Amino acid sequence: xxxxxxxxxxxxxxxxxxxxxxxxxxxxxxxxxxxxxxxxxxxxxxxxxxxxxxxxxxxxxxxxxxxxxxxxxxxxxxxxxxxxxxxxxxxxxxxxxxxxxxxxxxxxxxxxxxxxxxxxxxxxxxxxxxxxxxxxxxxxxxxxxxxxxxxxxxxxxxxxxxxxxxxxxxxxxxxxxxxxxxxxxxxxxxxxxxxxxxxxxxxxxxxxxxxxxxxxxxxxxxxxxxxxxxxxxxxxxxxxxxxxxxxxxxxxxxxxxxxxxxxxxxxxxxxxxxxxxxxxxxxxxxxxxxxxxxxxxxxxxxxxxxxxxxxxxxxxxxxxxxxxxxxxx
Numbered sequence: 136x137x138x139x140x141x142x143x144x145x146x147x148x149x150x151x152x153x154x155x156x157x158x159x160x161x162x163x164x165x166x167x168x169x170x171x172x173x174x175x176x177x178x179x180x181x182x183x184x185x186x187x188x189x190x191x192x193x194x195x196x197x198x199x200x201x202x203x204x205x206x207x208x209x210x211x212x213x214x215x216x217x218x219x220x221x222x223x224x225x226x227x228x229x230x231x232x233x234x235x236x237x238x239x240x241x242x243x244x245x246x247x248x249x250x251x252x253x254x255x256x257x258x259x260x261x262x263x264x265x266x267x268x269x270x271x272x273x274x275x276x277x278x279x280x281x282x283x284x285x286x287x288x289x290x291x292x293x294x295x296x297x298x299x300x301x302x303x304x305x306x307x308x309x310x311x312x313x314x315x316x317x318x319x320x321x322x323x324x325x326x327x328x329x330x331x332x333x334x335x336x337x338x339x340x341x342x343x344x345x346x347x348x349x350x351x352x353x354x355x356x357x358x359x360x361x362x363x364x365x366x367x368x369x370x371x372x373x374x375x376x377x378x379x380x381x382x383x384x385x386x387x388x389x390x391x392x393x394x395x396x397x398x399x400x401x402x403x404x405x406x407x408x409x410x411x412x413x414x415x416x417x418x419x420x421x422x423x424x425x426x427x428x429x430x431x432x433x434x435x436x437x438x439x440x441x442x443x444x445x446x447x448x449x450x451x452x453x454x455x456x457x458x459x460x461x462x463x464x
Contacts, residue, residue: 153230157306162288177234189245195448197251222315235308239294246270249452250406257410310372322354
């Protein structure tokens with residue numbers, strides 16, 4: 136097939152996108168490839184992530200609530216889809232590259248462990264250092280593609296790595312995801328907290344309700360519009376000082392009243408116990424690990440266990456634990 140479709144899309148990017156936008160034609164991979172006749176490099180990255188097993192596993196990974204009763208609570212997959220939607224809206228308004236934004240958004244959380252942040256904290260305590268953003272990059276550079284990764288572009292990997300933690304993404308598209316991720320999880324986790332009856336709308340501090348609203352839709356709309364207005368014409372993505380301060384207050388409130396709330400403490404403790412016991416079991420029984428993990432780490436057992444355990448879904452981790460340690464009826 137002729138290369139004209141992809142080339143036309145790349146040409147359109149230079150014509151219609153901001154001069155500050157990342158351009159697909161300028162994207163670089165570690166390994167050179169034959170180009171797709173239809174899709175740009177960022178579009179191919181998005182599709183590779185979307186069709187990957189690590190992304191599919193996100194549907195059974197906790198966002199906040201471990202094995203929630205009910206179908207409407209967020210998972211890591213729904214969170215990633217919501218981040219993509221929010222960030223594409225911002226990117227379109229600023230004439231930036233939506234395909235790059237979508238690829239980063241869909242891939243940013245694949246490195247999360249089972250049981251949400253408590254799983255991340257547990258692995259960090261066991262091996263000394265573990266960050267889900269770094270694991271996301273490891274997944275797409277080592278733990279997929281039979282040990283060779285998916286050969287994603289540098290811009291996508293940079294956005295995934297720097298969506299949290301120190302350092303800023305090199306692209307404006309990555310910077311959008313860095314802030315948009317926080318908008319998504321704060322607003323949607325608040326919505327889930329209302330559904331779980333951990334919070335009521337009246338629990339939300341009055342300053343937050345006044346400045347950004349009290350419903351998910353109001354909150355997202357206010358913060359998205361603020362990002363667009365604050366970033367218009369600038370070479371960096373930002374928020375106004377007022378909304379940035381409110382967002383920090385909102386985040387502090389959510390950590391105190393939801394993420395570290397006493398109502399979730401029992402489940403968090405159970406999660407730590409499960410992961411700790413599984414890690415120790417594999418340490419003493421390396422022969423039952425899938426052999427690929429040891430091969431991909433060059434025989435580094437702790438790294439192989441970390442890679443395997445971090446990739447488990449909540450349900451599968453619980454199932455393995457029951458199989459290994461709970462007597463059958």
